[in-house]
Amino acid sequence: MSRARVIPAVDAVLSLPAVRDLALRHGHRAVRGALEHELTTLRADLLAGRSEAATREVAAVLLTDRVSRRLADTASPTPRRVLNATGVVLHTNLGRAPLAHAALEAMREVATDYCDLEFSRDTGGRGSRHTHLDEALREATGADGGLAANNTAAALTVTLAALTAGREVLVSRGELVEIGGGFRMPDIMRGSGAVLREVGTTNRTRAADYAAAIGERTAAILRVHASNFRMEGFTERPALADLVALGRRFGVPVIEDQGSGWLGLDLFGPDDFPAATRSILAAEPAVRDSIRAGVDLVAFSGDKLLGGPQAGLLVGRAALIAQVRAHPLMRAVRVDKLTYAALHATLRAFTDGRATLDVPVMRMLALSASALLARAERLAGALHATGIAASLVAGMSTIGGGSVPGSSLPTTLIALQSALQADALLARLRRGAVPLIARIADDRVVLDPRTLPADSDGLVVRAVAAAVAA
Numbered sequence: 001m002s003r004a005r006v007i008p009a010v011d012a013v014l015s016l017p018a019v020r021d022l023a024l025r026h027g028h029r030a031v032r033g034a035l036e037h038e039l040t041t042l043r044a045d046l047l048a049g050r051s052e053a054a055t056r057e058v059a060a061v062l063l064t065d066r067v068s069r070r071l072a073d074t075a076s077p078t079p080r081r082v083l084n085a086t087g088v089v090l091h092t093n094l095g096r097a098p099l100a101h102a103a104l105e106a107m108r109e110v111a112t113d114y115c116d117l118e119f120s121r122d123t124g125g126r127g128s129r130h131t132h133l134d135e136a137l138r139e140a141t142g143a144d145g146g147l148a149a150n151n152t153a154a155a156l157t158v159t160l161a162a163l164t165a166g167r168e169v170l171v172s173r174g175e176l177v178e179i180g181g182g183f184r185m186p187d188i189m190r191g192s193g194a195v196l197r198e199v200g201t202t203n204r205t206r207a208a209d210y211a212a213a214i215g216e217r218t219a220a221i222l223r224v225h226a227s228n229f230r231m232e233g234f235t236e237r238p239a240l241a242d243l244v245a246l247g248r249r250f251g252v253p254v255i256e257d258q259g260s261g262w263l264g265l266d267l268f269g270p271d272d273f274p275a276a277t278r279s280i281l282a283a284e285p286a287v288r289d290s291i292r293a294g295v296d297l298v299a300f301s302g303d304k305l306l307g308g309p310q311a312g313l314l315v316g317r318a319a320l321i322a323q324v325r326a327h328p329l330m331r332a333v334r335v336d337k338l339t340y341a342a343l344h345a346t347l348r349a350f351t352d353g354r355a356t357l358d359v360p361v362m363r364m365l366a367l368s369a370s371a372l373l374a375r376a377e378r379l380a381g382a383l384h385a386t387g388i389a390a391s392l393v394a395g396m397s398t399i400g401g402g403s404v405p406g407s408s409l410p411t412t413l414i415a416l417q418s419a420l421q422a423d424a425l426l427a428r429l430r431r432g433a434v435p436l437i438a439r440i441a442d443d444r445v446v447l448d449p450r451t452l453p454a455d456s457d458g459l460v461v462r463a464v465a466a467a468v469a470a
């Protein structure tokens with residue numbers, strides 16, 4: 001039989017019981033499309049001598065298997081869930097903060113039915129979506145009011161557009177940072193219509209430099225958190241209180257891009273964090289501290305140390321917040337009902353004193369050395385039970401996500417021992433049915449229990465076993 005005649009007819013394959021089952025699960029149209037694609041591929045393989053199909057029956061079995069795998073791949077949701085064993089708590093490439101169960105439940109509640117997003121239950125008329133976070137933001141930050149945009153860059157852009165377009169904004173040369181994806185602070189400011197006025201030098205800027213630059217065209221002083229780098233040595237930066245005093249003296253608002261979304265240690269108890277974590281967080285600029293210092297507006301992230309969904313939050317003086325809300329660009333950067341629901345639930349976890357229990361990011365940072373060791377021992381034991389050799393080694397986790405640059409936290413790592421090269425095992429783990437994203441240390445693949453969900457031990461063991469046996 002010639003190679004071309006080995007290919008069965010489309011209708012013949014569609015009539016096979018296994019293919020009919022696929023059609024019931026995925027739909028007839030999807031199955032036919034996948035079959036036609038795989039027929040073309042198989043025909044090319046046969047002509048090139050790359051297939052072992054010698055009869056129509058064998059070819060039909062091959063096609064059924066290929067169609068099944070293709071449909072499974074295309075039916076998988078995207079983005080896909082992955083297990084984060086890297087020890088990077090806020091891994092930007094892995095979606096940053098996992099959400100609290102309360103946030104997920106709040107999203108489900110408003111997603112499965114109608115909601116009062118822009119409806120006033122008091123008057124029966126149109127309401128404002130901004131009001132849904134008013135009380136939660138006031139309680140969580142101490143500010144007069146606030147709003148949410150789709151990320152911090154958007155919140156800053158609409159703020160500058162509303163308050164400073166066509167006028168000068170003073171920024172220290174040492175704070176003209178580049179954030180993820182190649183976006184630079186000067187570009188963001190230019191896009192808002194603000195005129196950048198640089199003050200000071202790269203490593204040293206004083207309050208006097210700002211004072212000397214203030215003139216009739218000055219619209220604001222902008223302070224930017226160096227979220228993804230750290231400058232050390234011969235450096236100087238004015239205290240936030242000095243900038244606030246300068247702004248009050250000249251009638252110029254002070255705006256701070258705080259970045260990380262860290263609210264402040266005063267929302268936590270003295271024993272909520274291990275000493276190493278508490279020391280790191282104590283040194284991180286806090287939203288509540290900035291508001292207490294008198295900063296007029298503070299912009300910060302919702303999906304970094306706040307541990308909520310992607311969003312940019314802006315809090316501060318009520319009159320300025322109202323101006324930003326009223327700007328036409330606000331409609332382009334506003335968030336949807338799901339984000340409002342998740343943000344509200346996340347903020348409540350902080351103000352109710354439940355953040356280290358309910359918010360995954362805070363829970364990871366609150367893990368003690370003994371808890372991490374116990375989890376690592378449990379995982380290593382489960383791996384040993386399946387015949388996979390693993391050992392425990394001391395290591396470090398990082399917070400990541402453009403927060404507290406250069407900081408790390410002690411942890412216990414599980415080092416996998418395999419005949420495979422470390423990079424080959426790493427690749428197999430990330431290509432598994434449930435991708436397990438790990439890292440290499442000392443030429444071995446290591447898993448950090450800090451960033452693995454508490455109920456994921458079984459998934460982790462199966463992922464490693466499948467990768468080793470593949």
